[in-house]
Amino acid sequence: MGVSLGPACDQSKEGGRSMSGSERSLGACNYIHLNKMIIIFIACLVFILSNSAFAQDVKISPRSFGEFIPDLYQPAAIIDDDDRRDEASYAREKGVDPAVIKKRFAPTGIIRCRGKDTGSGQVSYKRNVITTAAHVFIDYDSCEIKNKIEDCVFMTEMDGRNIVRNLKNMVGNGLIKKCPNQKRYDDWAVLRLSAPVPETVQPYKLADVEVQDNERVIQISARAGDFYSVNRRTGRREYPKAIGDCKVKKVYLWTPGPIYFSSNCDTGGGSSGGAVIRMQSEQPILLGILVSNDEPAQDEARATKGNRPNPNRGAYSEGKWASYHIPVTGEFRAAILRAGDSDD
Template sequence: MLAGLALCHITGPAAAQERKNVAARDLPPSAVVIDQDDRLSRADFARVNGLPLSVVNARFGATGLVRCGSAVGTGQLVGASNVLVTAAHVLFAPGGKPRGDGGGCTFQIDAGGRRQVVPIDVEGVVCGAREPYNEPAVKDWAVVPLAGAVIGAKPYMPARSIAVPSDIVLGAAAKSGGVEAFSLQSCRARQVTARAPSGLREVALDCDAEGGVSGAGLLTPEGAFVGVYVGFRSAHPGKAGPYSMSHYNFGVTAEGTLREAIDEVVGRNRSASVAP
């Protein structure tokens, strides 16, 4: 299991408020919208991009809802049909305790023509930190096995790396207050805001996000997994404005120890995985 890596200290602009978004009763959410809210439903995303809806559903169909205690975030199948990647703070509360145990943490996804709700094995997690609120954002990721395989969804495959700047798609499953709302948005990874010795990079995004988007996948337009959304830094959260270093969302790249963790958990759970 990967643990104990010394990652760089990260700070935001002095005028900006930083928050790791999650839709939980004890964590008030704030939407950080860049210019205007450009998130789309799958059907609208297909229409705008001139793609058959069936292609969009297949390409971006591994995203679902993570419920853990009172928290509601986003997660996705990566590498295998029984391996979930999300933000660590969706699973762990301040102080490092899991937000839920037993059947209290689940992954919910519509796949194979039906809704599937699969328990999350929080004890099997490999993560950057179990206390992500006290750590740099580059540690706010978690790779965790599911108690069973999701049938009918094609897992995202991790890309070798992400170019910055580059075009990405942000795939989310919820909004503030734990409201289920699947959305896709074409946006950009704009610049690297921090680097870690472990090989991960923190990247500023001009995507739109709010509570519930935590843990959402940063994907290539072709559907490869390149990172995970973590939170925002903004001098005016809740009020739309142009992208700047005092108003942006950010994520962590699926490189270094995060990529190693994906490989480890996929390998560990391969025998229990069911091909979609």
């Protein structure tokens, strides 16, 4: 069956005269036929690609875009709602530039000892002062030293470059003073850095108003063992800062003020020492540090190994399903001020 290529093939003109049949086959009709074939080829190509993996929502390696893929995070245990986000996701939810979030939480970093990430910490009060949990350095149960100060560094990132500082000395440590009669609210440590971090990293200010029941806060850790994505190109895990909006639930008071508080913040292994933040006039204020949670040990172990089941979910329950923190008060606060204001 013949297929008409349209009137141009039948009535083409050149120089005011009708073209012969052979001229038409070599001229306008051939040209139009070629264009039609090109259009058909492009249409077929579009159809094929639209039904292939190339045109679908392919998850590209997070390193390619400099951010992480939120839906790859699978926490082991969730209290109330799943609140943790990486910096890029947190910025999107808040509708702010990611650079603002990176700068805001730049004081939070990793404490790494003998090449291993051992806990979170933060630049606090002054640019040479770090706060964290004491059990990053001392075993809570045996009171034996497990990481020496000289074997550890503090690491954070700002403006696209890594900032690494050696730890200089321990100014205060609640466990050392109280062992073997230690309590969870003794699990704090204050250290000095060998040199201040750059001015681009502004330390968290200390709270002037004590932590309150049901106060909305932000919990931020440099990393958590059950909060990571896998780089599709290298196969390696990548651990972002874990930022979560959550709420203080119960404050434990002791003369002259709070000594411990619980929250519904989601946390995991490696989060110890991380900050609990109150936002005040767009400034992050340090309320306390994370020291423990009620996450089942078996869930945390499975999450760390990568064999993660569906996370356990539960409503906040004091002593059963919660995270626990030490406020920046009393001896803890005094050690921070001493570390920043003197060289002893």
